[in-house]
Amino acid sequence: MLEIMPRRCLREVTPYAPGKSIASVQRELGLRRVIKLASNENPLGPSPKAMAVYRRAEKSCSLYPEGSSPELRQAIARFHKLAPERVLVGNGSDELIRLLCEAFLDPEDEGVASQYGFIRFRQQVLMMGARVIEVPVVDWTHDLATMARACSSRAKLLFVANPNNPTGTYNTEEETRALLAAVPRQTLVILDEAYVQYARGCPGYPDSIPALIDEFDNLIVLRTFSKAYGLAGLRAGYAVGNPEVLGWLDRIRMPFNVSLPAQRACVAALEDRRFVEKSVALAVKGRESLAAGLRELGFAVEESATNFLFARAPLPGRELFRALLRLGVIIRPLDEYLLPSHVRVTVGSPEQNKALLSALRRVLSGKGAVPA
Numbered sequence: 001m002l003e004i005m006p007r008r009c010l011r012e013v014t015p016y017a018p019g020k021s022i023a024s025v026q027r028e029l030g031l032r033r034v035i036k037l038a039s040n041e042n043p044l045g046p047s048p049k050a051m052a053v054y055r056r057a058e059k060s061c062s063l064y065p066e067g068s069s070p071e072l073r074q075a076i077a078r079f080h081k082l083a084p085e086r087v088l089v090g091n092g093s094d095e096l097i098r099l100l101c102e103a104f105l106d107p108e109d110e111g112v113a114s115q116y117g118f119i120r121f122r123q124q125v126l127m128m129g130a131r132v133i134e135v136p137v138v139d140w141t142h143d144l145a146t147m148a149r150a151c152s153s154r155a156k157l158l159f160v161a162n163p164n165n166p167t168g169t170y171n172t173e174e175e176t177r178a179l180l181a182a183v184p185r186q187t188l189v190i191l192d193e194a195y196v197q198y199a200r201g202c203p204g205y206p207d208s209i210p211a212l213i214d215e216f217d218n219l220i221v222l223r224t225f226s227k228a229y230g231l232a233g234l235r236a237g238y239a240v241g242n243p244e245v246l247g248w249l250d251r252i253r254m255p256f257n258v259s260l261p262a263q264r265a266c267v268a269a270l271e272d273r274r275f276v277e278k279s280v281a282l283a284v285k286g287r288e289s290l291a292a293g294l295r296e297l298g299f300a301v302e303e304s305a306t307n308f309l310f311a312r313a314p315l316p317g318r319e320l321f322r323a324l325l326r327l328g329v330i331i332r333p334l335d336e337y338l339l340p341s342h343v344r345v346t347v348g349s350p351e352q353n354k355a356l357l358s359a360l361r362r363v364l365s366g367k368g369a370v371p372a
């Protein structure tokens with residue numbers, strides 16, 4: 001028996017369960033054609049312009065990148081018309097969530113999160129040995145007023161994914177402003193906008209950069225290159241907000257946290273606005289038709305402000321996940337969120353959505369769909 005023990009708090013953390021990869025399903029089930037609709041990636045792939053730049057960076061792969069990603073930082077600052085000091089680049093927004101917790105949470109502190117908010121918030125707070133204060137959702141949506149009231153003098157961080165993963169719901173600018181105005185002075189609000197591009201058309205969706213960050217210095221906004229930009233494999237995201245806060249994260253990040261090809265490709269991806277527009281249009285159109293198809297099959301589908309759908313399934317989520325896997329379609333069961341009847345499916349290309357619906361028809365005709 002190993003007597004070397006990890007920190008006590010780590011024993012309470014259930015590890016993050018990433019979406020199953022195409023390669024693992026091919027290996028395990030001997031399938032050739034596998035569709036992944038489990039991690040909200042972009043069905044168009046990456047921007048061809050970003051990939052051209054990525055390939056040109058290969059000659060520099062023997063050199064360490066510049067650690068602070070200065071060109072990318074400048075490009076993001078230009079994109080948002082901000083000073084570069086208000087931007088920090090991370091190895092995915094996931095790294096930035098981790099850095100925020102490492103920089104600000106002592107074990108006696110608290111992190112406030114929503115009941116079905118993105119699970120990485122909860123996991124990362126627990127990894128610091130700090131306490132998670134979890135606030136119930138209302139209609140699958142974060143209850144920001146109650147979250148503000150849940151902040152004690154020990155609440156250092158408050159996390160809001162807007163729109164949220166896995167529920168796909170969003171909070172309005174009015175609610176967000178009220179939250180920012182109501183939290184105590186020592187509480188930093190983290191607005192994780194991984195799906196911002198898909199939510200822009202939703203009534204009342206906040207204008208966080210620059211409007212909210214100019215107004216509130218207790219706000220950090222997170223963005224990612226993994227979704228609408230189609231670069232999940234490169235691992236890049238960024239934080240925008242108070243330079244003093246970002247300075248602490250900068251101090252403790254890994255020295256070379258974003259690879260050079262990733263830095264360069266992200267600059268090109270930011271400039272390729274057409275590609276992002278095309279990606280968003282595909283998802284917005286697809287989410288309506290996919291939702292209609294799922295409803296016909298007995299799913300209770302929530303409205304989505306993202307590139308995925310959250311639904312109560314006519315079979316237990318894990319059972320459905322396993323049955324679809326055998327047909328070469330990967331979706332996401334939500335047991336880790338304690339939602340065993342729900343699933344999350346990424347809106348894919350029209351062909352992928354069609355393949356999902358037809359696989360579902362096969363699975364459900366064998367079992368008989370239970371009305372929602």
Ligand SMILES: Cc1ncc(COP(=O)(O)O)c(C=O)c1O
Binds near residue numbers: 091094236
């Ligand atoms: C709400 C939310 N935040 C952050 C992330 C992490 O994104 P990244 O790939 O930038 O680490 C995800 C990924 O699924 C997400 O859904």
